[in-house]
Amino acid sequence: MYIYRYDSTFQGLLTLVFDAYSRKAFPDHIMRESDVSLFDGDIRTVVTDNVRAQRVWNGLRKKISPSACRMLYVVWLSELHDVEMLVFRYIRKAFAGERSPELNFGDADVLETSKIYRKVAREAERMRMFVRFQKTADGIFFAPIEPLYNVLPLVVDFFTDRFADQLWVVYDIKRNYGLYYDLHKTTEIVFTQLDFDFSTGRLHDAQAAEDEKRFQNLWKSYFKSIAIKERANPRLHRQLLPKRFWRFLPEKQ
Amino acid sequence: MTDKTLEKLQTLAEAAKYDVSCASSGHTRKNNGAGLGSAQGWGICHSFAEDGRCISLLKIMLTNHCIYDCAYCINRRSNDVRRATFSVSELVDLTIEFYRRNYIEGLFLSSGVVRNPDYTMERMVRVAKDLREVHRYNGYIHLKSIPGASRELVTQAGLYADRLSVNLEIPSEENLKLLAPEKSYRSVFQPMSYIQQGALESAEERRKHRAAPRFAPAGQSTQLIVGATPDTDNRILHLSSELYNRPTMKRVYYSGYIPVNTYDSRLPALATPPLVRENRLYQADWLLRFYAFKVDEIVSDKHPNLDLEIDPKLSYALRHPEIFPIDVNCADYEMILRVPGIGVKSAKLIIAARRYGRLTSSQLSKIGVVMKRARYFITCRELPVFTIQEAKPDMLRKLFLSPATQRSLKMAGQLSLF
Ligand code: SF4
Numbered sequence: 103m104y105i106y107r108y109d110s111t112f113q114g115l116l117t118l119v120f121d122a123y124s125r126k127a128f129p130d131h132i133m134r135e136s137d138v139s140l141f142d143g144d145i146r147t148v149v150t151d152n153v154r155a156q157r158v159w160n161g162l163r164k165k166i167s168p169s170a171c172r173m174l175y176v177v178w179l180s181e182l183h184d185v186e187m188l189v190f191r192y193i194r195k196a197f198a199g200e201r202s203p204e205l206n207f208g209d210a211d212v213l214e215t216s217k218i219y220r221k222v223a224r225e226a227e228r229m230r231m232f233v234r235f236q237k238t239a240d241g242i243f244f245a246p247i248e249p250l251y252n253v254l255p256l257v258v259d260f261f262t263d264r265f266a267d268q269l270w271v272v273y274d275i276k277r278n279y280g281l282y283y284d285l286h287k288t289t290e291i292v293f294t295q296l297d298f299d300f301s302t303g304r305l306h307d308a309q310a311a312e313d314e315k316r317f318q319n320l321w322k323s324y325f326k327s328i329a330i331k332e333r334a335n336p337r338l339h340r341q342l343l344p345k346r347f348w349r350f351l352p353e354k355q
Numbered sequence: 356m357t358d359k360t361l362e363k364l365q366t367l368a369e370a371a372k373y374d375v376s377c378a379s380s381g382h383t384r385k386n387n388g389a390g391l392g393s394a395q396g397w398g399i400c401h402s403f404a405e406d407g408r409c410i411s412l413l414k415i416m417l418t419n420h421c422i423y424d425c426a427y428c429i430n431r432r433s434n435d436v437r438r439a440t441f442s443v444s445e446l447v448d449l450t451i452e453f454y455r456r457n458y459i460e461g462l463f464l465s466s467g468v469v470r471n472p473d474y475t476m477e478r479m480v481r482v483a484k485d486l487r488e489v490h491r492y493n494g495y496i497h498l499k500s501i502p503g504a505s506r507e508l509v510t511q512a513g514l515y516a517d518r519l520s521v522n523l524e525i526p527s528e529e530n531l532k533l534l535a536p537e538k539s540y541r542s543v544f545q546p547m548s549y550i551q552q553g554a555l556e557s558a559e560e561r562r563k564h565r566a567a568p569r570f571a572p573a574g575q576s577t578q579l580i581v582g583a584t585p586d587t588d589n590r591i592l593h594l595s596s597e598l599y600n601r602p603t604m605k606r607v608y609y610s611g612y613i614p615v616n617t618y619d620s621r622l623p624a625l626a627t628p629p630l631v632r633e634n635r636l637y638q639a640d641w642l643l644r645f646y647a648f649k650v651d652e653i654v655s656d657k658h659p660n661l662d663l664e665i666d667p668k669l670s671y672a673l674r675h676p677e678i679f680p681i682d683v684n685c686a687d688y689e690m691i692l693r694v695p696g697i698g699v700k701s702a703k704l705i706i707a708a709r710r711y712g713r714l715t716s717s718q719l720s721k722i723g724v725v726m727k728r729a730r731y732f733i734t735c736r737e738l739p740v741f742t743i744q745e746a747k748p749d750m751l752r753k754l755f756l757s758p759a760t761q762r763s764l765k766m767a768g769q770l771s772l773f
Pocket of ligand 1: 423424428430431432466468
């Protein structure tokens with residue numbers, strides 16, 4: 103039985119693939135940096151090597167389409183239990199076959215991969231939909247989020263392109279890191295101390311810009327006015343706007 | 356922005372809410388440099404109203420004062436409703452501040468007619484112009500062109516807006532005359548052709564110089580009210596299919612008539628808006644646009660109205676048992692699309708996946724085919740068990756109308772198609 107451990111980066115996982123192929127010892131289990139070992143046997147810890155990772159990636163791109171490559175990255179971002187093994191098996195199938203496996207939905211791994219991909223992509227889409235910025239007293243537009251999967255890397259470009267003339271922060275409070283745009287570029291940030299009301303997802307009054315409350319109220323009343331009472335459909339409403347987002351949405355306060 | 360803004364917003368959102376053509380869609384507007392905003396492919400829903408409808412745009416009227424008296428409209432001049440008017444800068448600020456907070460994809464602006472069509476249109480164009488030129492705003496703008504507005508103003512509007520629309524509202528000219536005597540088909544079709552000409556001319560210009568301005572790059576749309584007049588689905592869908600033949604017409608929206616003016620005897624007394632019919636029309640529209648159906652295959656003089664109990668695709672299949680079952684392992688894409696329970700996505704996946712080997716029914720359901728439905732209309736690797744040939748259309752119809760199906764049809768609401 104072969105057990106590998108990697109540093110929880112995508113480059114690390116690709117390095118692991120390189121390592122497994124050169125040792126001809128394919129993993130039965132892959133652990134993240136933080137996983138507690140349940141196994142007594144030897145654990146091989148892979149040291150991330152960007153050159154090796156790049157070689158695996160280039161090799162992969164010769165075997166499968168660019169969108170399938172991207173899909174593997176997105177699936178990995180799900181951070182689901184054992185997702186590394188799924189990605190690994192997919193990569194093996196890609197390297198083994200003549201033809202790319204990407205459309206072979208008769209294969210359980212291919213199908214599972216595409217299912218997870220859809221879930222993660224959907225969560226990223228929900229960030230584009232439901233992120234709500236609150237303007238702080240320093241003029242920064244701040245949005246806390248709590249996505250099911252680690253989707254910030256998938257929405258950087260969207261927010262950077264769209265909000266190019268304002269300072270903003272989108273912060274994943276579950277994974278404790280965020281994106282900060284300074285009018286030139288977007289970088290990752292970690293707040294050592296994040297002082298805002300986690301239970302309501304709101305900035306404290308003193309932190310918020312003077313007119314912030316006013317726009318939240320305007321939006322809230324717009325939201326109320328636009329619904330057609332004759333067509334009320336609370337079930338559909340809840341299905342489309344899941345409860346877990348409500349605390350970040352001024353219109354649902 | 357003043358203290359009155361909140362009240363105006365309420366009034367003018369209420370006034371605008373019956374207009375359903377809110378989807379912002381269809382093209383990409385890149386943020387060129389340091390401005391605000393972008394428009395990306397299919398517009399994003401930023402929230403869902405309590406009626407389950409997508410909130411993508413700030414859908415609002417500039418004013419709900421109106422000199423006209425259209426029978427089906429809540430803002431008609433003879434109604435005693437609260438009236439309000441935004442100033443241009445007030446509405447521009449509101450749009451920008453909402454956009455900056457990621458509440459909206461953009462602005463969908465309509466207006467009642469004050470003084471005359473051109474006066475009104477001119478103010479709407481000013482909103483769009485200020486957004487683009489003063490605020491360097493690249494988000495989505497949809498302007499509802501005022502029937503009867505001049506060519507110059509429609510042309511200007513096209514330079515700032517992503518999409519323009521003129522609502523036809525009533526599916527036949529004689530009924531429009533009856534309900535909105537001050538309007539005519541001409542007053543609607545004229546701006547429609549201005550938009551079309553503007554777009555075609557701009558496309559021509561842009562072939563010559565790439566920097567030539569774009570004109571309403573997301574095309575135009577229109578809306579038809581359903582159930583306010585005796586017009587049949589046959590009439591409505593033929594009209595839609597004609598409209599779709601126009602080069603820039605992107606969407607026809609259907610709006611189940613909500614009896615806002617119950618006192619007007621020219622209108623039918625409806626207990627509830629015809630939501631199921633509206634949904635069926637959207638499904639039929641979908642068949643026209645994405646499923647390669649011809650309008651005569653969906654409705655005809657013999658079948659002037661869509662079946663309310665089953666969707667139009669299933670209804671077509673039951674009327675044409677002779678073309679089924681279809682072998683998914685060798686049939687053409689267009690034929691596979693005709694199978695109830697198979698959507699565009701699963702049809703494409705079938706075509707892709709069958710190159711790896713013949714598909715079984717369990718693979719089909721993994722791909723996303725609704726086997727509960729499709730099984731009666733296809734054969735796959737296994738031998739056909741019980742298809743429409745054995746079951747007969749009438750029996751299938753009953754089967755699909757089992758209580759569970761009926762419930763799910765009701766639940767399906769307006770968003771899920773097939
Ligand atoms: S012109 Fe428009 S706003 Fe005025 S009454 Fe007719 S439909 Fe209503």
